[in-house]
Amino acid sequence: MLEIALRNLAIVLLVAGGLHLLLFTFARQGDETRFDARPLARKSKVFHFGNQLRDNIFWTLCGSVPIGSLWECLLLWAYANGHATLISFAQEPIWFIGLMLLIPIWSGFHFYWYHRLGHVEPFYRWFHSWHHKNINTGPWSGHAMHPVEHLVLYSDLAIYFLLASHPIHVIFNAMLHTVAGPTSHCGYHRVRLTRFFSLQLGGFMHQLHHRYFDCNYGSYETPWDKLFGSFHDGTAAGDAAIKARRRRLFEKKNQAASPLDQ
Ligand SMILES: [Zn+2]
Numbered sequence: 001m002l003e004i005a006l007r008n009l010a011i012v013l014l015v016a017g018g019l020h021l022l023l024f025t026f027a028r029q030g031d032e033t034r035f036d037a038r039p040l041a042r043k044s045k046v047f048h049f050g051n052q053l054r055d056n057i058f059w060t061l062c063g064s065v066p067i068g069s070l071w072e073c074l075l076l077w078a079y080a081n082g083h084a085t086l087i088s089f090a091q092e093p094i095w096f097i098g099l100m101l102l103i104p105i106w107s108g109f110h111f112y113w114y115h116r117l118g119h120v121e122p123f124y125r126w127f128h129s130w131h132h133k134n135i136n137t138g139p140w141s142g143h144a145m146h147p148v149e150h151l152v153l154y155s156d157l158a159i160y161f162l163l164a165s166h167p168i169h170v171i172f173n174a175m176l177h178t179v180a181g182p183t184s185h186c187g188y189h190r191v192r193l194t195r196f197f198s199l200q201l202g203g204f205m206h207q208l209h210h211r212y213f214d215c216n217y218g219s220y221e222t223p224w225d226k227l228f229g230s231f232h233d234g235t236a237a238g239d240a241a242i243k244a245r246r247r248r249l250f251e252k253k254n255q256a257a258s259p260l261d262q
């Protein structure tokens with residue numbers, strides 16, 4: 001368990017810490033491809049320790065790393081004790097690869113629905129509002145959330161209690177959170193690693209979610225926001241669509257609150 005926790009700690013330090021050093025401490029590319037040029041909050045009572053970066057690092061290292069690692073250990077324990085069905089590539093090559101391809105879809109589906117629920121009261125006030133203190137995000141903001149939300153974020157791993165699988169599936173699924181949290185919140189569309197090589201890391205769609213709150217609950221790869229009318233593409237038309245949706249929901253809520261007015 002300690003080895004798993006240390007491995008996850010090293011990955012988070014490398015990805016979130018490395019990106020923060022590159023983009024914010026040394027500001028290697030300035031504001032080039034940055035979504036929101038405002039600095040991270042240094043003195044703000046909203047954050048624990050009165051500082052966005054310290055708050056974000058604390059909840060990543062003390063919440064996300066141990067809780068994500070515990071989920072992984074739980075599944076390994078389940079394989080070892082016959083509570084989850086263990087397969088090998090040699091036994092089931094087609095299912096082994098097929099499941100690997102399905103994992104991002106499953107993880108995105110799980111994320112959309114739990115995240116949407118997180119925006120419903122009282123869950124928003126109790127838990128998810130912690131993550132939304134970050135209106136402008138940095139790499140460490142990806143895992144800055146209430147520990148209960150860490151527990152739910154990694155709970156998509158519970159599916160391996162039901163599906164025949166291999167630890168590599170569990171680790172790959174967990175890494176979608178561990179690595180994609182810092183990269184998707186890094187605040188930059190493209191991160192320049194060398195003079196000639198850059199990677200598209202930041203999630204514009206999720207950046208808009210942090211800006212407007214009531215749109216883009218899912219990941220870009222999954223169709224749920226488009227299907228349920230909560231997709232904001234960052235254009236003026238997207239803005240108008242989200243405002244119209246907000247108005248509709250507000251009117252519906254008012255009608256429900258005063259049925260005699262109908
Ligand atoms: Zn976020």
Ligand SMILES: [Zn+2]
Nearest residue numbers: 115128132209
């Ligand atoms: Zn949210």
